[in-house]
Amino acid sequence: MPNAFDIGARLLYRDALLLVIDKPAGLPVHPGPRGGETLTDHLDALRFGLPRRPEAAHRLDRDTSGCLALGRHAKALARLGELFSGRSVEKTYWAVVERGPSAEAGTIDLALARRSNDPRSWWMKADPAGDPALTHWRVLGRAEGLTWLELKPVTGRTHQLRVHCAASGWPIRGDAVYGGAPRGSALHLHARGLTIPLYPKRDPVRVEAPPPPHMAEALSACGA
Incomplete structure (x- = not known):
């Protein structure tokens, strides 16, 4: 991600408590052991007059693009x-997968656990003794x-959608970890939308992010 990255241009929603941005693929949300540029490096540009920068309210993988919610202050984050x-919060993702299911809709109920005891490892595996993980899916094209x-993930396990799709026999296109794609491939997974019931007496906040350029060709082929 170039240093000229304009986070303000990727702002999708703003109110007194919440910001939602369209996170680009390839940019980690938080600093990691290998260093390098992260989303955190750009968040000061989204203070909009507040004394502290906003912070991410949930996780989004480095290689996943799309909707990321930020809390503007401590109470909002809580x-x-x-x-x-x-x-x-209802989370909706778009994915382009290799091959695909024969049915038009379904549910994946498959527990997940870490592949390794190393706390630095984020790789996951299907494991009946792991944490429950549930994903609803339907074919769009x-x-x-x-x-x-x-x-639509019901639970929020690390790499849940990637492992669930791969374990079902239709890995997400470009997934080098779980799908056997060449290293450096562009992951075709996009956080399309969030529905957040933030205010008790108002309708939920609904935000959508446009699909990223690297998914355009495959989505078009599938009828998008």
Whole structure:
């Protein structure tokens, strides 16, 4: 991600408590052991007069693009944390997968656990003794050898959608970790939308992010 990255141009929603941005693929949200540029490096540009920068209210993988919610201050972050951990936020993803399911909709109920005891490792595996993980899916379009899916994770396990799709026999296109794609491939997974019931007496906040350029060709082939 170039240093000239303009985070303000990727702002999708703003109010007194919440910001939602369209995170680009390839940019980690938080600093890691290998260093390098992260989203955190750009958040001061989103203070909009507040004394502290906003902070991410949930996780989004480095290689996943799309909707990321930010809390503008400590109380907002606490409220958003409750909503995300309590599964009150509806998260919608778009994925282009290799091959694809024969059915038009379904549910994946498959527990997940870390592949390694190393706390630095984020790789996951299907494991009946792991943490429960549930994903609803439906087909949005098809092409030769590809399927465009809408994915709605009920739980929020690390790499849940990537492992669930791969374990089902239709890995996400470009997934070098779980799908056997060449290293450096562009992951075709996009956080399409968030529905956040942030205010008790108002309608939920609904935000959508446009699909990223690297998914355009595959989505078009599938009928998008």
